[in-house]
Amino acid sequence: MATRFIISIDLGGTNLKIALLDPRYRILSRETLHTRKFSNKNTLIAAIVYAVNKVKKENRLNKNNILGVGLGLPGSIDIKRGSVHFFPNIPGWKDVKLRGILERKLGLPVFMDNDANLMGLAECTLGAAKGARNAVCITLGTGVGGGIILEGKLYRGSSYAAGEIGHIPLNEYGPKCNCGGRACIEAYIGNKRITQEAKRVFKRNISLEELSRLANSGHSKARAIWIKAGRRLGMVLAGVINLLNPDCVVIGGGIANAGKVLFDKIRSTVAEQAMPVQAKHVRILRARLGNDAGLIGAAILAAEKA
Amino acid sequence: MATRFIISIDLGGTNLKIALLDPRYRILSRETLHTRKFSNKNTLIAAIVYAVNKVKKENRLNKNNILGVGLGLPGSIDIKRGSVHFFPNIPGWKDVKLRGILERKLGLPVFMDNDANLMGLAECTLGAAKGARNAVCITLGTGVGGGIILEGKLYRGSSYAAGEIGHIPLNEYGPKCNCGGRACIEAYIGNKRITQEAKRVFKRNISLEELSRLANSGHSKARAIWIKAGRRLGMVLAGVINLLNPDCVVIGGGIANAGKVLFDKIRSTVAEQAMPVQAKHVRILRARLGNDAGLIGAAILAAEKA
Numbered sequence: 373m374a375t376r377f378i379i380s381i382d383l384g385g386t387n388l389k390i391a392l393l394d395p396r397y398r399i400l401s402r403e404t405l406h407t408r409k410f411s412n413k414n415t416l417i418a419a420i421v422y423a424v425n426k427v428k429k430e431n432r433l434n435k436n437n438i439l440g441v442g443l444g445l446p447g448s449i450d451i452k453r454g455s456v457h458f459f460p461n462i463p464g465w466k467d468v469k470l471r472g473i474l475e476r477k478l479g480l481p482v483f484m485d486n487d488a489n490l491m492g493l494a495e496c497t498l499g500a501a502k503g504a505r506n507a508v509c510i511t512l513g514t515g516v517g518g519g520i521i522l523e524g525k526l527y528r529g530s531s532y533a534a535g536e537i538g539h540i541p542l543n544e545y546g547p548k549c550n551c552g553g554r555a556c557i558e559a560y561i562g563n564k565r566i567t568q569e570a571k572r573v574f575k576r577n578i579s580l581e582e583l584s585r586l587a588n589s590g591h592s593k594a595r596a597i598w599i600k601a602g603r604r605l606g607m608v609l610a611g612v613i614n615l616l617n618p619d620c621v622v623i624g625g626g627i628a629n630a631g632k633v634l635f636d637k638i639r640s641t642v643a644e645q646a647m648p649v650q651a652k653h654v655r656i657l658r659a660r661l662g663n664d665a666g667l668i669g670a671a672i673l674a675a676e677k678a
Numbered sequence: 679m680a681t682r683f684i685i686s687i688d689l690g691g692t693n694l695k696i697a698l699l700d701p702r703y704r705i706l707s708r709e710t711l712h713t714r715k716f717s718n719k720n721t722l723i724a725a726i727v728y729a730v731n732k733v734k735k736e737n738r739l740n741k742n743n744i745l746g747v748g749l750g751l752p753g754s755i756d757i758k759r760g761s762v763h764f765f766p767n768i769p770g771w772k773d774v775k776l777r778g779i780l781e782r783k784l785g786l787p788v789f790m791d792n793d794a795n796l797m798g799l800a801e802c803t804l805g806a807a808k809g810a811r812n813a814v815c816i817t818l819g820t821g822v823g824g825g826i827i828l829e830g831k832l833y834r835g836s837s838y839a840a841g842e843i844g845h846i847p848l849n850e851y852g853p854k855c856n857c858g859g860r861a862c863i864e865a866y867i868g869n870k871r872i873t874q875e876a877k878r879v880f881k882r883n884i885s886l887e888e889l890s891r892l893a894n895s896g897h898s899k900a901r902a903i904w905i906k907a908g909r910r911l912g913m914v915l916a917g918v919i920n921l922l923n924p925d926c927v928v929i930g931g932g933i934a935n936a937g938k939v940l941f942d943k944i945r946s947t948v949a950e951q952a953m954p955v956q957a958k959h960v961r962i963l964r965a966r967l968g969n970d971a972g973l974i975g976a977a978i979l980a981a982e983k984a
Contacts (some may be wrong), residue, residue: 541851542847607847
């Protein structure tokens with residue numbers, strides 16, 4: 373039987389990434405388009421179709437040697453119906469039956485899920501949490517996303533909305549969050565909040581990259597910002613660890629690049645706050661697959677479901 | 679084949695309950711002993727053995743018509759080794775291989791688990807959450823215990839310590855908790871804390887029963903105490919609901935007797951704070967099996983594992 377490849381798509385608020393992967397989830401080729409160029413839903417769908425067909429053509433693939441298309445999406449998905457509830461950061465999508473539309477246009481089976489779930493699936497299959505039975509995966513970015521693997525499987529919840537670690541409250545009262553609630557951890561440590569705090573402290577615009585660099589070279593004010601974020605995330609994670617008693621927590625995304633200063637504080641807070649049995653068991657790990665986690669997770673999803 | 683019965687034991691900090699159940703989990707007879715009478719581990723084990731043998735004798739049962747003994751325990755259990763890590767409210771137990779000891783003394787198979795897990799199992803099998811695929815069950819008592827059913831099964835975590843809803847932090851900073859952490863929800867709404875607050879407000883000792891009665895007859899200060907507790911529990915539950923997207927949350931235990939005033943506030947807080955998809959899906963229910971949940975859960979465990 374011929375080798376069968378997988379086409380993976382990772383749709384984000386900024387980039388649309390498309391890649392061809394082999395059955396061992398190695399990325400053979402990739403392409404990145406700018407999401408914002410596609411002003412509405414239909415042009416974005418047309419761009420996806422165009423890019424998939426381009427990958428097929430360039431690699432001389434046909435239906436028989438493509439296992440399927442895996443699709444990671446930045447929002448709330450109804451897995452069963454194959455539809456998008458909405459994307460918080462891409463306007464114009466509401467209850468779109470995307471899987472059906474793409475399957476008709478592509479003539480290929482399409483498998484889709486939330487991007488944080490797919491990051492979790494990838495890190496647990498091939499990355500930092502490889503072999504873990506129970507793992508909690510977090511992406512720290514504009515939003516704070518989460519994917520939960522329980523008993524070796526992606527746990528999606530009763531209406532496919534599980535894993536929203538970013539929307540666990542850090543306090544009884546606190547700043548308003550994009551989700552409609554208050555005091556969610558995302559409202560304290562999302563990219564924007566950290567950038568705002570850095571601007572307030574440094575009296576100028578400062579990127580997260582620079583803030584991480586400064587912290588790692590010992591700058592005390594920069595370190596203080598990451599230490600505060602680490603303590604806050606550590607408190608919320610202690611609750612998640614007490615609740616789920618996982619083997620590991622995997623942390624990725626842009627903010628995770630702050631590195632040691634952030635991770636040291638997360639780990640020490642969990643050690644202090646989580647219950648002894650759970651704290652002793654859990655490992656807090658940095659994600660390993662970086663920006664490719666979404667593409668790899670989408671391929672794993674397609675391979676497992678196809 | 680002869681009908682096979684189950685002997686269930688529910689060990690608490692105050693009472694040791696023993697019951698005989700039929701294969702449909704109906705309680706046929708029961709007995710309650712006072713836990714505090716047994717000054718140490720060995721006398722408590724001897725009392726369990728005595729009580730089980732008494733039930734056997736009185737009901738003229740032998741090994742062939744007893745399926746097994748189910749045992750609910752108030753603390754941290756290693757299910758695999760059949761040992762007790764410790765009991766927070768009964769001194770003198772540390773790494774006791776209780777299952778092996780009881781099986782030798784009783785000549786019957788013994789199955790054990792944490793009492794909050796067994797309450798969850800009972801409520802999901804026969805009680806308020808019957809038929810739920812994903813459910814979170816909470817007992818509000820001296821401690822705030824939890825049992826989680828995911829994909830129709832009791833979820834125990836990687837070292838059998840999952841479900842500790844009582845030890846999710848409500849705030850970044852807050853009162854010290856028995857678990858060693860700070861600001862856990864148990865440190866705000868455990869029996870003792872509510873009683874302390876009631877004493878402060880009413881300037882006299884007031885039982886939780888009286889506080890509930892007063893609230894339900896419209897007493898505004900009593901209502902305020904339960905409303906505050908309901909809002910706090912609702913905030914923590916909103917986080918759990920965002921994370922696990924369950925079908926329902928079942929709430930039982932002494933404090934749950936406060937009834938409508940408490941449940942109304944829990945529900946309205948979850949409706950405001952949880953994310954729309956999760957909030958719309960979840961039902962917040964009062965436990966149905968009352969004080970028998972532990973005995974029934976222990977019997978279900980024994981029947982499923984035997």
